[in-house]
Amino acid sequence: MSAPDPNTSLEPAAATAGGGSLLAVGGGVLPRWAPWAAFAGALALCAAVLAALGILTIALALIFSVFVASGGIYVVSRAVEGPRRATDRAVTIAIVSAFGLAMIPLISLLYEVISRGLPGISLEFFTDDARGTIGGGGAEHAILGTLIITGVAVLISVPIGLLAAIYMNEYGTGKLRRALTFFVDVMTGIPSIVAGLFAFALFELFFGPGIRMGVMGSIALSVLMIPIVIRSSEEVLKVVPNHLREASYALGTPKWRTITKIVLPTAFAGLVTGVMIATARIIGETAPLLVTAGVVDSVNTDPFQGRMQNLAVYAYNEYRSPGVMKQASYDRAWAAALTLIAIVMILNVVARLIYRRYKTEIR
Amino acid sequence: MAEVDTTTNAGQLLAAASGGRRRRGDRIFANTTTIAAVTILALLAGVAIFLITEGFPAFTADATDLPGGKTFIDYAAPLAFGTVLAAGFAVVVAVPLAVAVALFITHIAPPRLSLTLGYLVDLLAAIPSIIYGLWGIFVLGPAAVPVMKWLEEHLSWIPLFEGPASSTGRTMFVAGLVLALMILPIVSAVAREVFAQTPRKLQEGAQALGATRWEMIKMTVLPFGKGSVISGAMLGLGRALGETMAVTIILSVSGAVSFNLISQANPSTIAANIALNFPDSSGIAINALIATGLVLFAITLATNFAARTIIARQNIQ
Numbered sequence: 057m058s059a060p061d062p063n064t065s066l067e068p069a070a071a072t073a074g075g076g077s078l079l080a081v082g083g084g085v086l087p088r089w090a091p092w093a094a095f096a097g098a099l100a101l102c103a104a105v106l107a108a109l110g111i112l113t114i115a116l117a118l119i120f121s122v123f124v125a126s127g128g129i130y131v132v133s134r135a136v137e138g139p140r141r142a143t144d145r146a147v148t149i150a151i152v153s154a155f156g157l158a159m160i161p162l163i164s165l166l167y168e169v170i171s172r173g174l175p176g177i178s179l180e181f182f183t184d185d186a187r188g189t190i191g192g193g194g195a196e197h198a199i200l201g202t203l204i205i206t207g208v209a210v211l212i213s214v215p216i217g218l219l220a221a222i223y224m225n226e227y228g229t230g231k232l233r234r235a236l237t238f239f240v241d242v243m244t245g246i247p248s249i250v251a252g253l254f255a256f257a258l259f260e261l262f263f264g265p266g267i268r269m270g271v272m273g274s275i276a277l278s279v280l281m282i283p284i285v286i287r288s289s290e291e292v293l294k295v296v297p298n299h300l301r302e303a304s305y306a307l308g309t310p311k312w313r314t315i316t317k318i319v320l321p322t323a324f325a326g327l328v329t330g331v332m333i334a335t336a337r338i339i340g341e342t343a344p345l346l347v348t349a350g351v352v353d354s355v356n357t358d359p360f361q362g363r364m365q366n367l368a369v370y371a372y373n374e375y376r377s378p379g380v381m382k383q384a385s386y387d388r389a390w391a392a393a394l395t396l397i398a399i400v401m402i403l404n405v406v407a408r409l410i411y412r413r414y415k416t417e418i419r
Numbered sequence: 420m421a422e423v424d425t426t427t428n429a430g431q432l433l434a435a436a437s438g439g440r441r442r443r444g445d446r447i448f449a450n451t452t453t454i455a456a457v458t459i460l461a462l463l464a465g466v467a468i469f470l471i472t473e474g475f476p477a478f479t480a481d482a483t484d485l486p487g488g489k490t491f492i493d494y495a496a497p498l499a500f501g502t503v504l505a506a507g508f509a510v511v512v513a514v515p516l517a518v519a520v521a522l523f524i525t526h527i528a529p530p531r532l533s534l535t536l537g538y539l540v541d542l543l544a545a546i547p548s549i550i551y552g553l554w555g556i557f558v559l560g561p562a563a564v565p566v567m568k569w570l571e572e573h574l575s576w577i578p579l580f581e582g583p584a585s586s587t588g589r590t591m592f593v594a595g596l597v598l599a600l601m602i603l604p605i606v607s608a609v610a611r612e613v614f615a616q617t618p619r620k621l622q623e624g625a626q627a628l629g630a631t632r633w634e635m636i637k638m639t640v641l642p643f644g645k646g647s648v649i650s651g652a653m654l655g656l657g658r659a660l661g662e663t664m665a666v667t668i669i670l671s672v673s674g675a676v677s678f679n680l681i682s683q684a685n686p687s688t689i690a691a692n693i694a695l696n697f698p699d700s701s702g703i704a705i706n707a708l709i710a711t712g713l714v715l716f717a718i719t720l721a722t723n724f725a726a727r728t729i730i731a732r733q734n735i736q
Contacts, residue, residue: 144631151527154519155536161600162543165554172557219455227449228456236456238727239463245654245723246466246716247661248548249690253712254466257473266701279462286459312448340547343663343690347697368549372664375553386557393550400545 084136091129091149098125122153166397173394176387181395187354192384195392197355198370201270202396205349205366206339208274208359209281214331216278217285224286225293226315243283251279252344259348268350270359273366276344281334288330292323325414332407336400342368367396466716474710476703484703486696495711497676501686502715505591505666506659508680509598513659514652517603521610526636537611544604552668555597560588560669567592567681578678585683589671592680597665602655609651613644646733653726657719663690689715 098121106117126149134142184194224236255276259267296319304314320327350363351373371392378385482490520540524533564586571582617640625635672687672695679685687695689711697708 140631140634144633147633148527151519151523154516155523155528158516158520158543158600158603159539161554161559162539164558165546165550168554168558169550216455216458219452220459223452223456227452232453232456236459238731239460241727241730242720242723243459243463245657245661245719245726247663247690247719249663249693250466250470250661250712250716250719253473253693253709254469257469257709258465260473261469265705279466282459282462310442310445312445315448336545340549342547342549343667343694346694351698368547368664371549371553372668375556375668389553393547393553396547397550400547404542404545 086129086133086136090132091125091145094129094132095121095125098122098128122149126150126153169390169394169397172387172390174391176384176389176391177394181388181391185354189353192379192381193353195367195370195388195395197352198365198367198392199395200355200357201349201364202339202367202399204357204359205270205273205345205364206277206335208271209277209338210331210335212274212278213281213285213334217282218289218327220282221286221289221293222315224290226311226319240283240286243279244287246279248276248280248341249343249347252276252347254279255344255348268348268363269361270349270356270364273345273349273364274359276348277338277341280341280344281338284334284337285331288334289323289327292326292330293319295326296322322416325411325416328414329407329411332403332410336403336407339403340368340396340400342366342372345369346372367392371396470709470713470716474706474713477707477710480703480706485707486700486704491707491710494707495689495714497674497686498689498692498711499714499718500676501591501672502660502688502690502718504678504686505595505598505670505688506656506662508591508595509602509659510652510656512596512599513603513606513655514648516599517606517651517655518610518648520603520607521614522636522640524607524611525614526632526640540604540607543600544608548601548662548664549668551597551601552665555593555665555669556589559597560590560593563588563590563593563596570681579680581677581679582681583683584681585671587671587683589669590681590683591670591685594666594669594685595680597669598659598662601662601665602658605658606648606651606655609654610644610648613647614640617643646729650726650729650733653722653729657722657726660722661690661715661719663694667691667694 099117102120102124103117106113106120126146129149130142130146133145178194181194182199183196185197186193186195187197220236220240224233228236252273255272256267258275259269259272300318300322301314304318305311309317345366346369349366349369351369352363352365356362356364371389374385374389374392477485477491480491482488482493485491485494487494524536524540528536564584567580567584567588567590570580570592571584574580575582621639621643622635625639626632630638666688667690670685670687670691671683672691673684674686675684676686677684693708693712696704700708
């Protein structure tokens with residue numbers, strides 16, 4: 057829309073006199089670089105003023121210059137282009153800065169996690185547990201625990217989620233299908249702590265009070281993961297073209313062979329991607345594991361026996377009850393956060409790469 | 420959907436026409452998938468049932484046995500208040516920002532960039548909540564202290580900013596901002612999807628009549644997406660109500676019931692209260708915590724139910 061309107065830029069008088077034109081009184085058009093120039097000027101001005109006042113910080117300079125620039129461009133544009141164009145420009149600047157505002161925390165968060173996490177990363181962090189140390193040691197037990205608990209959760213969630221998605225897309229009709237679609241959506245909204253309490257309540261009924269096990273955490277995570285797997289699988293199955301199924305039926309192939317030999321392989325890359333993104337979503341969960349898998353200092357690789365540590369819970373505990381050397385504890389908390397975010401990012405990136413590399417071209 | 424139905428029928432006909440062995444394979448497979456589907460519904464029902472059975476003792480227990488020596492209602496009410504306050508503040512902050520982000524991605528940024536920018540916003544959703552918590556307490560909290568001081572000095576006539584401003588940043592204000600950040604990608608994803616679907620002819624029609632870009636957005640995109648933005652906001656609300664770790668880490672709780680966002684004395688939230696007290700509790704205190712979890716489950720379920728109903732109704736139209 058920033059392209060100059062020939063009517064107004066060439067014949068301003070005619071446009072205003074015509075009255076029928078929606079374009080406004082000023083008639084002129086600011087050059088394309090005007091907003092950038094205004095912003096650069098405002099930034100220089102604000103930086104200078106703030107420096108003179110002795111309170112120059114990048115954040116303040118940026119914030120003030122956005123206000124100064126939008127005010128300036130509004131005034132100039134109102135004089136040259138008329139009030140409607142001026143409003144358009146002001147709103148555009150507001151929207152762009154809102155996006156910038158939303159990105160600042162993301163950048164700050166990634167920067168802080170990396171810069172504060174690196175000091176705590178060492179070989180010891182990955183190869184030692186915290187057993188018998190007074191506020192020291194590594195996070196091997198937490199890393200192994202995270203992998204085991206998440207792995208079991210994936211083993212539970214993928215078959216159930218995938219089969220349910222197949223039901224919804226290939227078999228389901230009528231009431232059950234509609235109910236399922238609706239309740240799967242509702243299920244994605246279950247708070248993670250409630251999923252944890254559910255797993256706890258379930259096991260407490262059978263094993264008595266105070267029970268803590270790795271597999272309880274896996275059950276809790278499954279409650280969170282299953283709906284995500286169903287949603288993503290359903291999306292992928294939906295786009296497998298019907299003519300593939302019809303061709304298979306025409307050859308006399310039974311429906312279940314058609315699904316397992318034609319539909320699933322066609323959708324394979326998308327299914328794997330969906331599962332990996334769902335895994336990334338649950339691997340960083342803290343609250344449900346805090347109430348189910350518990351807290352422990354040493355390596356435990358048996359999900360059916362005793363407490364099991366987890367990276368997110370480890371980070372939380374290092375922060376919440378730091379040892380004698382507070383900073384060392386905080387370093388470990390941030391190192392765990394960095395490890396966690398690295399795992400999440402790797403899962404996300406690899407998932408997208410797999411999708412791009414192996415997706416079936418559907419015409 | 421009619422297309423799918425005809426092929427289903429064709430498949431069944433063919434399967435019926437061929438040998439019994441094949442039909443058995445079909446039946447087994449179909450039954451397995453149906454069982455998986457029913458399992459999902461059973462799971463959701465199971466969550467409710469087990470929370471009710473384990474939480475029920477707290478409803479009937481003697482007040483003296485419960486934590487704090489109060490009846491369950493007195494115990495849970497301040498927590499429910501804190502939960503709604505934190506989530507409400509988060510939604511108020513997040514929704515305008517999310518709409519702006521969605522508009523930027525769909526209508527203002529160069530189309531080539533919009534996919535990448537979408538990924539960036541989605542990245543916010545991929546970050547684990549524990550990391551938001553650590554960032555909130557170590558980075559945002561200290562940074563927000565001068566802002567809260569300013570709010571106290573200039574806006575203390577609003578009950579929300581009554582003060583005295585906290586000097587640590589462990590306030591409802593900071594917790595709410597972090598929650599807002601966490602629900603931003605959810606709300607903006609819903610808004611983005613529907614903004615991108617605004618009929619082209621409406622947008623082009625508006626522009627052909629000489630509307631500026633903002634007028635076009637105001638007249639076509641926003642009215643078209645209004646319902647979805649509302650339901651997206653409710654999904655975000657549901658998420659914020661149940662979010663645990665960020666609040667647990669950031670908020671310094673006192674059990675006070677007040678709208679004051681910037682002071683040291685804050686009501687806790689249901690989820691944060693569970694995470695704080697569950698590991699060290701036993702006996703009836705556990706039942707009480709599970710019962711508050713049931714309350715939270717009911718609140719979020721109702722919120723999500725409403726949001727999904729609105730979305731479903733729109734899809735039919």
